[in-house]
Amino acid sequence: MRIRSCIVSLLVCTLVGALLPPLPARAQDFETSNILRATVLIHQVYTNTQGDVIIACEGSGTLVSPDGLILTNAHVAQPSALCKSDRLVISLTLREGEAPVPTYYAEVVNANQGYDLAVLRIVSTLDNRPIDTSTLVLPFVELGESENVTLDNTLEIVGYTTPDGTDQGGAAAVIRGTITGFTAEARVGNRAWFKTRAPIPGGMTGGGAYDIAGKLIGIPTIEPNRSDGENIDCRLVQDSNGDGRVNRLDTCVPIGGFINAIRPSRLARGLILSAKLGLQPLVQPASEVGQVTGPARFSRLFFAPAVTAAGQPTTVVTGMPAGTTDLYLFFDYDNMLDGMIYELRVTRDGIPDATYSLAPATWSGGQRGLWYIGSSAQVWPNGVYEFSLFIDGKRTSDPAKLTVGGPAQALPSMSDILFGVQSQEQQLVSAGAVIPVGSVISAEFVFNNMTPDLQWRRVWYIDDLRLPEEPPEQWSGSSNGKRSVSLAEPPDQPFQPGRYRLEIWIGERLAVTSDVLMLGAQVVYDTQIFKDMSYTNTLDAKQLDRTVGLTFPTTITSLYATFNWRDIAPGIPWTWRWTVDDNPLFEETVPWQGAPTGDNMWIGLKALRTMPDGAYKLDLIVGGVVRATATAKVGLGQLPVTTFGTAEGIQLQGVVVDAETGEGIPGVQVILLKVEYAVADFTRDRSEIYDLSITDTQGQFSMSRLLARDSRPYSMIVLAQGYLPLSSDNITIDDKTANPLVLRMELNKD
CATH class of the missing domain: 2.60.40 (Immunoglobulin-like)
Structure with a gap:
């Protein structure tokens, strides 16, 4: 008992700033440690006729909230022709440096096919017991300011590398690199992608790219490689047909090639916020626009040195002088379908150039129109460039060539x-x-x-x-x-x-x-396409008169914006965008599918429970310009402050060792209680726990959630089989507490 009391005293003294023997460097790198534990492995699976669970596809993902929201690629999470599955298995890293453990099922909450991004929510254990997500205390990361990234910024890319689990012993990998360029793409802008020369394996698609502060600034993204429509890298990892052998008769897991393109995390902000708020978009059903009557194709390839605000070329060039920093490939497209895979391959003097290429990515431009891909901010080396476009691995047009080099010429x-x-x-x-x-x-x-x-x-x-x-x-x-x-x-x-x-x-x-685009009516010298936008919380015609307005109570479960329109041709691209308190929620560009002129089209939001307080705004955009907008207030008209959770605070980590041998003890439970509970109050109910960590093979642990400064004291319990328990009710965090706070705790055998 005396020894135990001394250890408890040591724990309390440590927490007010006493020096301890230094731990290994890996344990002190708490940002990387937290990132690794927040990185998950995602499997799309199904059950075969023999009753075995079979992996159809896999990729990486990142926990972005402690209650189980996961950011990944849409193609990693959603079934497709390549990935025929019926559920998602989430594997967590329980001990750093070890393979992840299948732990939960998840479901897709929201997705943006064009950006190839999706947010998942953990919903149950693997034995199908529902999860109360409010009780989860999982490691998570925060989104960084991807808009502020510049050339040569250092990156850490984290994810799982291969489906057979041989690399890294099956553990999550960290690959370091730098930003080497930016790729522009129609409808997204000059920073549609970050580029890097770091060798990122295709299995890391859906994972995370981090800045030096440990903030998530991008999502490495690649679709599985294809050649003439066939997947060219498909790994055999299990006996899917039950014949006792793993061979070509089994279902393989498709993998993309090396990744050099990273989606900026700013494109995921709306998906994450809407998932936190429990909101989903509602769009009025409409008729299909035209039928695809022939093969998908690209045509009329040409180059421009700049792009207008409306996404049009400023001029057409056949060559560029030395020192060129901005260059864009434009092309027409026809018979495309959203979700197809397209790719740009660029060579310079006959040698593939990954900096200006775009690896296989998801198409989102609709059936037909004008598109562009380009690059800015970095100098294009002199040489003869050849640009080739592919759809589902098939070349669909002759390549376009352009020479960069020499002095600028004053041509007509x-x-x-x-x-x-x-x-x-x-x-x-x-x-x-x-x-x-x-x-x-x-x-x-x-x-x-x-x-x-x-x-x-x-x-x-x-x-x-x-x-x-x-x-x-x-x-x-x-x-x-x-x-x-x-x-x-x-x-x-x-x-x-x-x-x-x-x-x-x-x-x-x-x-x-x-x-x-010729649309709408002329009002003086302006164009009016949409008008009479209003809000309602019901589409029931009998109640409509009583529910139209711009202010609504917190009891409503849905919100609809209605509007009239005129003279819009079928297939014309238009964009609807929801924000709340000027924070992005949803944005989608789609072809017009309604009648040319009409009244009372609606676009809505649906809440899982009730609409959160806030100022909700719908923008209708055509040609890059907002053509109609209106705001409705729900409740107080402002989101609760708690909506925007952060990872600010003190990181608690350390090592648990045997008091006699000094060796680390694996599998120790380090339990941190919520501030309202003392050790004597603990009933082993999950709701009483603030965070829980289990030591790795070296006895090291790291808490996922950060500890708030100047809060009420925390309580800690340390449990290990064969050892006396350790506990304390006086863990105080103040403005003098070191960050990270590193503990060394000794346990005596029972």
Whole structure:
């Protein structure tokens, strides 16, 4: 008893800042330790006819909340043609350096196919007992500010490497690297992807990329490799047909190649917040838009040095000077389906260049339109570049070539097409990517270095249909400046809503091109597509009059925004975006599937229980511009402060050793109680526990949850088979407590 009392005293003294013998460096790196324990292995599984559980697909994931929310890739978590499964198994790292242990089932809460991101929630144990997530105290990580990442920033990429578990002894791996570039992609922007040259195995897809502060700034992402539509890396890891052998007759687990693309974590913020709030989007059912009538294809590949705010090329180039930092490949696409896998392979002087390539990724652009992939912020080395596009592993178009190098040349050029409405003074006003339905399409463009001997021509398209063109013209006028062009119909026969395109050629060279959407009605010189947006908490027509408003009580379980629209052609891309207190929730770009004109379309939010307090805003976006917006307040009109949990506080870790031998004791339970419970109050109920850690093979432990400074004292209980228990009710954390707080505790044999 005297020895036990001394150890308890040592524990209390330690917690107010006494020095201890240093622990191994691995144990002191609490950020990496916490990240490793927050990294999970995800298996999509099914049960075969013999009753065996078979792995269909696997990947990595990261716990982003202590109550069991997991961030991963959508393709890791959702069934597909490659991954035919019916449930998700989550394996946790119980001891650092050891293989994870299958522990829970999870389900997909929210997913964004375009970003290839999903948030899962732990729902039950493997014997199908439901989990009360409020009792979970799992290790988790915080999202960092991925917007602030710069070139050459150091990264730590964490995840599981292979399905056979041979690498790292089956444990999670840490790979260090740096940011080597940024890849731009249509609808996401110049930082759609981070690039790195670190050798990241495909099994780490869905895991985490961390900054030097240990914050999650990205998700390594790759789809399984394919060639001519067939998966080319599929590992045989188990006897799936029950014949007692593992061979080619068994189901294999598809794996992607080496990963060099990382999705920024900012794209996952809405998915995580909506999962924490228990919210899901509701979208009014609509008819399908068109039918895919032929094979998916890419065409009309060309290059531009910059992109407009509406996602259009500023000009068209066939070469770039030395020192180029910005370059974008544009292309048309047709008969695509969201969820297809596309890929860009780039070579420089015949050698593959991973920096500017895009590994297999999920398509999200809809059926047809104009897309781009590019790179900015880093210098393109001189050389001859070849760009090849693939769909499901098949090349679908001839490659495009471009040379970078040499001095800039003052060639004849045209650029910066602007569409708009002509004012009475014949000025272009309300210029942008969308113009109202009318009988005239007006545009202007910039020209430079033009000479009288040059021929130029205009080509117009309506929804990809090429219109009869006028004969080429001889250039006249100044060498540099602006010029206006237009396409007109009789006033009583206006153009139909749709997508229009203008190409301008100098000789046989495409000089500039841009698309414009003709939608909605002209209001003065502006375009009105949506109007009369209002909110309701029911779609029941009998109650509608009593429930329309902009303020709602906390008892509602759903919220709907309704609006009217006019002159929108089927298939036109538009975006709806939900935010709460200006924090992102959901955003999706989809083809228009309603009638051209109509009333009372709705988009909603559904709560698992009741709508949390907050200011909810719906934006309707076309052509990169918000065309309608409205805000509704629920309850106090502001989210509870507790919504945004953080991992700020004191990290508690240490080692438990045998008092006689000084050797670490594995399998010791280190239990930290909530501040409202003392040791004498503990009834072994999970709800009384603040955190629980089990020592590894070296006797080391690390608490998942951080301890708040200046809180009431914590209580700790240390239990090990064959040893006397250890406990204390006076664990005080204040502003002088070291971080991490490292303990050495000795146990005496029973």
